[in-house]
Amino acid sequence: LVAIAEEGVVRASRRLDEARRNARDLVPALAELLSLHGWAPASLALVAAGVGPGSYTGLRVGLMAAKALAYALRCRLVGVETFAALARQAPGGLVDVIADAQKGAVY
Numbered sequence: 001l002v003a004i005a006e007e008g009v010v011r012a013s014r015r016l017d018e019a020r021r022n023a024r025d026l027v028p029a030l031a032e033l034l035s036l037h038g039w040a041p042a043s044l045a046l047v048a049a050g051v052g053p054g055s056y057t058g059l060r061v062g063l064m065a066a067k068a069l070a071y072a073l074r075c076r077l078v079g080v081e082t083f084a085a086l087a088r089q090a091p092g093g094l095v096d097v098i099a100d101a102q103k104g105a106v107y
Helices: 022-036 056-073 082-088
Strands: 002-006 009-014 046-050 076-080
Touching: 002 022, 009 022, 022 056, 046 056, 056 076, 076 082
Parallel strands: 046 076
Antiparallel strands: 002 009
16 A cells, blocks of 8 residues: 555545566656645655555565655654554454464464
């Protein structure tokens, strides 16, 4: 998932096709979102990326893309725990998050 947000509100997002190579689609998807909202990449103040759990390759691609973007734009880089982000979206109380880890396993 690629998203842009302003003041804590997600303004737009794109889900990357899981069957395709996400590394190829990640930057064009971000460029499209920025363009649709008339935002220049240099206007970004922060880049956030999921730190897992998740697939090893997917995490490497996402984190390195985020790190390169933040470095190029000289903006802040923040790692976000995937399950914490999911749990935060649930209404009320205690939440257990379970995700498919592939090959018959779960996180």
